[in-house]
Amino acid sequence: MGRWQPGASGRLGQAAMELYFERGYDQTTVAEIAQRAGVTSRTFFRYFVDKREVLFAGTDAVRERLVATLDTVPPDTTPLGTVRAALDAVVALIGDDHDHSRRRQQIITTHAELRERELAKLAAWSRALADGLRQRGVDEPAASLAAEVGVAVFRVAFEQWTTGPGDRSLVEVMHDSFGRIPTA
Amino acid sequence: MGRWQPGASGRLGQAAMELYFERGYDQTTVAEIAQRAGVTSRTFFRYFVDKREVLFAGTDAVRERLVATLDTVPPDTTPLGTVRAALDAVVALIGDDHDHSRRRQQIITTHAELRERELAKLAAWSRALADGLRQRGVDEPAASLAAEVGVAVFRVAFEQWTTGPGDRSLVEVMHDSFGRIPTA
Structure with a gap:
């Protein structure tokens, strides 16, 4: 999720990404991450439940941003237009660090437990967005x-952007995809 | 996934669903499922890795049906029309047992590990469909x-159908949703 925050949590995130990339996710231990970040394992566990969660730091903040952005969208916007505005805000939060996102996705894609976690994250976004739209008076379905x-x-x-050369910004790729939504 | 097949595997599936519903998923053991189905635990493990997988029996068959159906769709069909035809075939395979599907979804929705498995299943469908479309000459994205x-x-x-009263068939609900795909 974009650049790491300053402080111990950010250093741990940075250290974890470096080690996952250098040695592989499976071969990296929490103790090694903590050591590289210059803190104790105990400090690691103050910020993260396990080494998986380091890759999903900021997930709650993103979901909150999604929901908060819905309130700023003019009420006559279509439901999909509202969702797109919320995702624009998330893309701004993720930032445009192509190399970081590309590496992170490579690690996630090659580990089933990380792929499942990523899917759960996106499903939570979707639920939060649907809840927000219903609160704006949008009916089901x-x-x-x-x-x-x-x-x-x-x-x-996001997949197209992270697997591509990074010559376009994520927001550009996303808007392009929004313009290509197929209908029956 | 629809009605259970005849034989030990089907009886185990039926027994598991009954027990998950009567006692709760967490409170049910493999030994109890086997006993209710009139087989040994050893037989259970011949068919399923664990009690979670009983709820996902037939998942591979569904994915194969999805892919096989793509070959039967006329080549000038739109990509989304092709996907819809494949999903029609899956809905026919799942069947229209509203009560069974509703109970199964209730169990899945209330357990994080089952929700993750369900998301992984749907992601695998999506990957298989995208692969199949590319083989038909459809470009990315x-x-x-x-x-x-x-x-x-x-x-x-599917969620609308399983949480609703079941007065409409799944295929009807799905076609209705395909007609309501929002665009920017």
């Missing part, structure tokens, strides 16, 4: 369809 | 967008 389709578009765009 | 959006529509329709 329109709320869930806009949320699920919007997150599906994000997922495709 | 059109192939992934059609696959992801199609599976998103299925997911919304």
Whole structure:
């Protein structure tokens, strides 16, 4: 999730990514991450439950940003337009560090437990967006369809961006995908 | 996944569903499932890795059906139309046992490990569909967008159907959702 925050948590995140990339995720221990970051394992566990969660730091903040952004969208915006505005805010939060995102996705893609965690994260975004749309008065199934389709578009765009050369910004790739949503 | 097959595997599936519903998923052991089905635990493990997998019996068959159906769709069909045809075949395979599907979803929804497994299943469908579309000559990101959006529509329709009164068939609910895909 974008650049690491300053402080111990950010140093741990940075150290974990370096080690996962150098040695592999399976071969890296919490003790090694803590050592590289210059803190104790005890400090590691103050910030993260396990080495998996380091890769998902900031997930709650992103979901909160999604929901908070919904309130700023003009009420006459379509459900999908509202979802797109919320995802724009998330993309701004993730930032445009292509190399960081590419490395992170490579680690996630090659580990089933990380892929499952990533899917759970995106499903939580979708649920939060559908809840937010219903609170804006959008009926079902329109709320869930806009949320699920919007997150599906994000997922495709994010994969395209991280596996591509990084010559375009993530927001550009995502807007392009939003313009290509297929209908029956 | 629809009605249980005849034989020990089907009896185990039936027994597991009954016990999960009567006692709760967490409170049910493999030994109890085997006993209710009139077989040994050893027989259980001949068919399933663990009690979680009983709920996902037939998942591979469904994915194979998805891929096999792609070959029967006329080549001039749109990518999303092709995905819809494949999902129609899956819905026919799942069947229209509303009560069974509703109970199964209730169990899955209330357990994080089952929700993750369900998400992984749907992600595998989406990957298989995108692969199949690329083999039909569909470019990226059109192939992934059609696959992801199609599976998103299925997911919304399936949830709507299982949480609803069951007065409409799943295929009807799904076609309705395909007709409501939002675009920017």
